[in-house]
Amino acid sequence: MMLRIRFRLRTLVITLTIGLVCLGMYVNAVTRQRIAVNSIRKAGGRVFYNFDYKNPGRAWTAFGRQLGHDYFHSVHSVTFGQESTAPLPIETICRQFPSITAIGLDGDCVDDRALEGLSSLSNLESLTLSDATSVTDVGLRHICRIPSLRTLTISGSQVTDDAVGDIWKLPHLKRLILRGNKVSDEMLDGAPYDLTLEELEIADCGVTDRVADHLARMTSLKTILLNRTAVTEDGLETLKTQLPSCFVQVIP
Secondary structure, three states, X not given: OHHHHHHHHHHHHHHHHHHHHHHHHHHHHHHHHHHHHHHHXXXXXXXXXXXXXXXXXXXXXXXXXXXXXXXXXXXXXXXXXXXXXXXXXXXXXXXXXXXXOEEEEEHHHOOHHHHXXXXXXXXXXXXXXXXXXXXXXXXXXXXXXOOOOOEEEEEXXXXXXXXXXXXXXXXXXXXXXXXXXXXXXXXXXXXXOOOOOOEEEEEOOOOOHHHHHHHOOOOOOOEEEEEOOOOOHHHHHHHHHHOOOOEEEEEO
């Protein structure tokens, strides 16, 4: 009888010890995430969590608010706007949130060096660079080292045709938006016709009907937007004829 009691007590102590160790590890991870989130917000960034919006549960949600989101949710995406201050905590993001899936960077806060740091995020699916005046071909080539990218938006950058060629090598890219970059018809030179790309927007640059001729052979495209370019009605007609199931819009 005594041996049985001792065995039960020993089992209880071991179980409690393992539980406390696991709890300590969990609290430590939550603390690290909270510190990282605070550093992002201090730099002017915004953090978005992977909430379960469909069935949050009122009581559970109220309890979660008392402890904080970091105890129950991981970080899904991060954005930095015009008001953000450089240098951005890119190293913190990559170290603490290696599974982050979406990042948005706006204005002078993003440059080639920041994009080099992001290239280690192997789960990143969406990247938006808005008014990225400090981003050059060097930065774009860093981005193209992220094979998981499915959506890429670049506007107002110094990116040229030479680096755009690397975009076509992204194996899972579905949506590409290029607005106000230093690109021309030559950006499609060498682009294969059997891409995974489904949505393409090119705007505020000098591309012509030559681009339309090339795009007309990309049968994977479902949406093409060519806004404020030099593409004419002839180019529009070519796209509609060759890609009848694709939505095409051309705005001069």
